[in-house]
Amino acid sequence: MADSYPLATRFNLPPEVTGELQNIPLELLPWSLYSSAAFANGTAIPRQTQLFNYIRGSTVSGAGSGAIAATRWHTNMEAIQTLPAPKTFLCTTLRVNILPVAVTTTTALADDTVGTAEENNDQVDDLLAFMFSTALRFKIGESTYVEHPLWMFPTNNGIGGLAACSVHANGSVIWQTRVAAHTRGVAYDFGDAATARRPVLWNQQSFTVDILGEFATMPSPADDKIVQVVLDGVMGRELQ
Amino acid sequence: MTANALPPIKPTPYATLFDDNIWRTALRKPLYSSVGFTNAALPSEVSFFGYSRGQNVPGAGNASGVPSKICHTNMELAGVLAKPKKFRCNGIGVFMLPAAFGSSDVPSASDPTFSATATQDSDLLEDLLLLTYSMVLTVKVGEKNYADHPLWFFPSNQGFGGLAAVANDTVSASAVGNLDIVLPMTIGNGMNYRTYPFLIEDSQAFSATLRCQFASPPSLNDPRLVTVILYGAMYREVQ
Numbered sequence: 001m002a003d004s005y006p007l008a009t010r011f012n013l014p015p016e017v018t019g020e021l022q023n024i025p026l027e028l029l030p031w032s033l034y035s036s037a038a039f040a041n042g043t044a045i046p047r048q049t050q051l052f053n054y055i056r057g058s059t060v061s062g063a064g065s066g067a068i069a070a071t072r073w074h075t076n077m078e079a080i081q082t083l084p085a086p087k088t089f090l091c092t093t094l095r096v097n098i099l100p101v102a103v104t105t106t107t108a109l110a111d112d113t114v115g116t117a118e119e120n121n122d123q124v125d126d127l128l129a130f131m132f133s134t135a136l137r138f139k140i141g142e143s144t145y146v147e148h149p150l151w152m153f154p155t156n157n158g159i160g161g162l163a164a165c166s167v168h169a170n171g172s173v174i175w176q177t178r179v180a181a182h183t184r185g186v187a188y189d190f191g192d193a194a195t196a197r198r199p200v201l202w203n204q205q206s207f208t209v210d211i212l213g214e215f216a217t218m219p220s221p222a223d224d225k226i227v228q229v230v231l232d233g234v235m236g237r238e239l240q
Numbered sequence: 241m242t243a244n245a246l247p248p249i250k251p252t253p254y255a256t257l258f259d260d261n262i263w264r265t266a267l268r269k270p271l272y273s274s275v276g277f278t279n280a281a282l283p284s285e286v287s288f289f290g291y292s293r294g295q296n297v298p299g300a301g302n303a304s305g306v307p308s309k310i311c312h313t314n315m316e317l318a319g320v321l322a323k324p325k326k327f328r329c330n331g332i333g334v335f336m337l338p339a340a341f342g343s344s345d346v347p348s349a350s351d352p353t354f355s356a357t358a359t360q361d362s363d364l365l366e367d368l369l370l371l372t373y374s375m376v377l378t379v380k381v382g383e384k385n386y387a388d389h390p391l392w393f394f395p396s397n398q399g400f401g402g403l404a405a406v407a408n409d410t411v412s413a414s415a416v417g418n419l420d421i422v423l424p425m426t427i428g429n430g431m432n433y434r435t436y437p438f439l440i441e442d443s444q445a446f447s448a449t450l451r452c453q454f455a456s457p458p459s460l461n462d463p464r465l466v467t468v469i470l471y472g473a474m475y476r477e478v479q
Contacts, residue, residue: 030433032389065248071453072376073390097392099373106454107374156430160369164404164422178362180369180424187429226392234435235253 016202017088017236024086026236033089033231036074037211038103038224040064045218051209051229053081058159064224065104074226081206088236089201093187094138094146095230097155098130100181110223111178122222123173124181129219130227131183137230138199140207145199150211156229160183161180188231198233245401255478262324262477269474272328273448275306276341281459282374282452288468289447290319301463302341306340306391312465319445321427322478326468327440330433331471332379334450335366335396336421340462362422363461370458372426373467379470381446386438389433391450395468397423437472 019026035051040063049062056075060067063186078084102108110123138146159180162193190198201207209229255263273288278301286299292315297304298366316322339347340363351366367428372392379387387394440446 028436029386029438030431030436032393032431034389072388072451073374073453076388097390101369101373107370107458109369109458135243155392155428157395157430158426159365159372159424160401160427161422161424162400162402162404163362163365163424179366180365182428198477230393 002137013090014200015201017090019234019236022086027239029235029237031235034075034228035077036060036226038062038064038066038226039221041222042220042223044220045213047213049211052077055080064080066224066226068105083201083203084101085203087203089233090192091199091231091233092191093232094153095155095187096136096153097107097119097228098127103226104224121179123179124220126223126225129154133213133215135212137210139211140201141205142197149239153188154183154185156184156187201211264475265478266473266475271470272313272467273315274465275385276301276458277464277466279460279462282457285449285451287447287449288349289315292316292318303463304345306345319447320443321411321445322424323442327472328435329439329472331430332394332406333430333469334377334391334394335398335467336371336434337465340365357366365422365424367462368424374452374458376451377451381438381442394430395428397427415469435452448469
């Protein structure tokens with residue numbers, strides 16, 4: 001009976017994840033690997049931007065004022081494009097978050113200006129530009145596991161709720177454009193088919209994640225932006 | 241039982257005998273702890289679960305520095321579970337109370353001011369955005385990290401939803417004020433540990449820490465109260 005299986009077999013984990021293959025005991029932990037890429041305002045989204053290719057302390061991948069020394073806010077990678085031995089990782093889902101704030105050396109609210117100028121909505125404009133003009137490729141070693149448009153990888157995390165507003169119709173009208181948009185939907189699930197095999201990162205095996213811009217003329221974000229890619233899964237980590 | 245009959249549902253045992261020869265019962269009971277944030281730059285580091293109910297709420301601003309109540313924490317001891325309790329954690333959430341603390345220990349509606357000329361930004365939405373997308377949450381049990389991720393990974397998924405209708409009075413124009421009431425909340429799928437929950441043993445130290453590691457952190461508009469919740473099952477003594 002399926003529900004009587006012990007926890008360790010819940011995912012039918014391959015032996016390279018559990019440590020059996022390497023004869024190294026590992027503890028299993030729900031975990032997410034994440035990495036950020038910076039994009040400069042007013043500059044066309046590049047043809048290729050690589051993620052997971054730096055560790056904390058190194059410069060964030062990409063361009064613009066957000067490409068600063070990475071902290072734990074930017075990434076949790078301990079090695080470049082690989083997992084240090086003896087860690088292993090079973091990847092269950094992949095998500096992309098185009099953060100709904102402007103990011104330079106700090107975070108700031110998008111559309112901070114109000115007044116008489118035309119109020120376009122930078123946050124929504126940027127989210128749309130990334131979502132519908134870029135693609136993502138995820139490779140482990142030589143094998144491609146994902147090569148799809150970015151809108152197929154919603155994070156389903158963000159801010160929702162209820163709002164009311166009205167405009168003073170007499171005198172200087174000040175219209176508010178603050179929004180908190182986020183992507184919705186089901187994250188890209190590698191196990192979402194009866195026979196589908198979830199990708200496994202063996203320790204010290206290389207992997208790459210790229211954001212690709214392949215249109216003849218790519219759009220330019222209004223603000224400096226950070227895009228975070230998340231690999232959710234089960235980490236096998238060393239017992240000390 | 242016929243071949244097609246469903247297997248019987250096994251009753252959940254009333255109590256479980258643990259390795260230390262203590263019987264415990266399991267109860268759905270989240271552990272939670274709150275910290276005050278002032279309306280200034282986000283702090284580089286604040287810790288949760290380091291105080292018990294009755295001790296002062298840590299942090300800064302009008303939500304802190306007052307004796308903690310049920311709405312702040314359910315910790316019985318600072319930083320550890322009282323013996324012989326154990327806690328099996330299967331989820332983490334972070335909640336920013338949608339209220340401003342304009343004076344000490346007094347929650348009130350955010351954005352209570354109405355003005356014909358002042359810029360009507362939404363303090364509540366701005367503060368939630370800045371908090372959610374600027375900080376990192378670390379949860380440790382003993383020396384081990386069980387979460388060390390940007391805060392947007394941990395939506396509380398609790399709050400308000402719905403639609404709002406707006407009417408604009410164009411007749412008595414001079415009397416129309418700007419309303420900017422917003423009730424935002426975080427929604428989405430948080431990090432889920434149900435597959436491999438982690439255990440907090442009795443008397444074992446644990447903590448949750450929020451960090452903002454930018455050189456010049458953004459500032460909140462209003463003093464806030466932020467709560468970290470560990471969802472799961474509490475194994476408590478049989479009396």
